Amino acid sequence: MKNHSSTLLAEVRSFRQNHPDVRYVDLIALDIPGHFYGKRYPVEMLEKVAAGGPLKLPQNAVLLGVQGGLFKIGDYCFNDGDPDANRRLVPGTLMPVSWESQPLGQMLITSDGTEAPIEFEPREVLAKVLERLHHKGIHPVVAFELEFYLFDKKLDNGLPQFARDPLSEDADDQPNLHIERLSRFSEVLDDMAQTAKDQGIDITVITAELGPGQFEINFGHLDDGLRAADWAALFCRSTRGVALKHGYRASFMAKPYLQFPGSGMHVHVSLYDGAGNNLLAAHQQQPLRHAVAGCLELLPHCMPIFSPNHNAFRRLGGTVNAATRASWGFEDRDACVRIPESDPRNLRIEHRLASADANPYLVLAAILAGLEHGLEAQREPIAPLNDDRNSGTDFPLEMLEAVRAMQHQAVLRDKLGAEFVDVYCENKRQDHLAFQQEINTREYRWFL
Template sequence: MKSHPASLLAEVRTFRQNHPDVRYVDLIALDIPGHFYGKRYPIEMLEKVAAGSPLKLPQNAVLLGAQGGLFKIGDYCFNDGDPDANRRLVPGTLKPVSWESQPLGQMLITSDGTEAPIEFEPREVLAKVLERLHHKGIHPVVAFELEFYLFDKKLDNGLPQFARDPLSDDADDQPNLHIERLSRFSEVLDDMAHTAKDQGIDITVITAEIGPGQFEINFGHLDDGLRAADRAALFCRSTRCVALKHGYRASFMAKPYLQYPGSGMHVHVSLYDGAGNNLLAAHQQQPLRHAVAGCLELLPHCMPIFSPNHNAFRRLGGTVNAATRASWGFEDRDACVRIPESDPRNLRIEHRLASADANPYLVLAAILVGLEHGLETKHEPIAPLNEDRSSGTDFPLDMLDAVRAMQHQSVLRDKLGAEFVDVYCENKRQDHLAFQQEINAREYRWFL
């Protein structure tokens, strides 16, 4: 929804009063691969935008590939004249940035809520899904959990090096879940949490994960799906920047080490009606079963969203808690869709398949469409893993197969938008083909 100029103007003016040394603000939005693009605005110009002046950026900035290049996708990029598209400021997201050498602010921008939203902009895709659910009287409550690795700031011939233990200066090369790791890396982790809170992100639990230098940070539940995805995206940006300040490199890469667990994006979703009743818990939890069935039915067709690059497919099935089949279970971390133990008020699904470097707007949109589809079709799910450890349905384990499975799926084309599905699939196809256009050292070792 559009925000009233008066409230935006008040937000900018309050920010200027509280941070008089800030001269510039980065206006940023997430593209299809999950990278931020935007412009750095003088604070005086931001005040004019907040008052109603136009804010325009190239429409095709949303279509950038993983390396920032443009692909020919229909008439976009090369046959459309590279037009500008209107953006708007996202209220409540103007915050100070603490990781730059000079005082700086940042603020999210989006095309959703404008007169001509960009159909394939990730935030707009999610906004449409949420708007449709709200009209049906369905109100999601969402919480993200993100895993990431810390590496040494310097690469070794392009390869990551283990993060150095700040107490011993030795490489943190031992996989473990020890609480002491949180203490040893407390300085950088505390700064990450403090900086995230400065960005308006509700940080809760911090966990040392199994991989060497691997951590997980959880966020509080939100009844605003757009804000929940905003916070996941902003957290990735702030975490990477804070790590560099401390001499580390933080990465949400799905599978940086073949021998250690990958990094996932776990999303908890509850559905409530307008009176605050948990829809999934009604009628002896029958809607929960229907919602799970819908998620599992569409999951094989959403793989380009959940595993958005070649490396992300490496994460599936190789090590701990990463499935290779669409499955569900109660309190079962081997399942793609886990039902955590809870009381009826907090009954929810935990969707565990997406990689940490997936686009949070699109991941949440795909999950919600699966839940919506299940509530509409009212099918029974396959057996949970608790009853049958072999239960599950296959999904693509290769990007080109995954794109073919997604592009012509009628439910996704209807509920996510046909234009988005076509653009997204072609973007992923072209990115994957571009990635393949390099001969690595292993090929020469094997075949020269």
């Protein structure tokens, strides 16, 4: 503990020396819907926390709904006295914030690694899955890819407007994959990439996607699953901030336009043993087949994680590369689980189903749980799409059905934790019901 505190203290003091104009640091963590919550600390108080001082926030901050409200979930929120829970600083995450008007810092905090972790905290759920895999001699290497849209900063009666081309000042309303779009929006994209790098995130490939104003950012591969998910979460925060600074809105909303492709979160995962051998490539790739089978078996029960809101279900089906059935295939982007072409050393799966606004900690935890289950059960998967274009198993396509499928799945409750599954499902159910408590203009048009 002393060594840990001394490392954190050195990090804080180095930050203060390098950024003497920063007076406050945002201490942030991701809640269940994937929003950051936390507190803004004077930087001198942060030194006290780094030295071993207490850091407490309400336990139920993790349970907030999409709109920030609290739901009654078991005894949480209204019958528990709203207790505080210990958090700790995540080493290596103290970075400057460049998109705010005043100098600021930010640092991740978490309950995992404390004496009493919050069982339903997303980062803690992933931490437990990774710890179990490490004890089994399984070491994941992970890389995220995130798609997002740029919109004009101003909304039109609450609706998004196409981003304005900086050169022509016209709306970028033409869907395309042209490289020229990267040039036209280079100023904001370059700032997003550089800001992410300043946060310690390894940005690699930038792609202009099919939708108007849609882009994709790839991250480097990491042998630390928690850090990989940290990168995805922090990138969303910084990208929104940078976009506003340039007069745009950046959104990871799953399906902002019905007529254009949605935005996804693609996750590449390979598994290695302690000696660095690719476990999926052994025995003529038989473990790969088992891992795929496990992923596909649990996938229908993980839909509230992969599609965490009403809008995310709109993304599935009827558009480019968004499946409506659990499927897999080699070099096939129509599959939920794609096997990219690679040498045996880099053999991996690419899980393509999650929406871009899903919680990256929970998405990775669910994928790893599926891989682990598959390696244990050693079942053969269904036929790949390469052999049968109709291959696939159904999964829920609306939230309440998805919650029912998730809540009582025994393997998932074991792998992710029964308490987490119960809390998460009730949070999603309540959010969905709250979303429906508004009459929109279409209802009057149809039924008045």
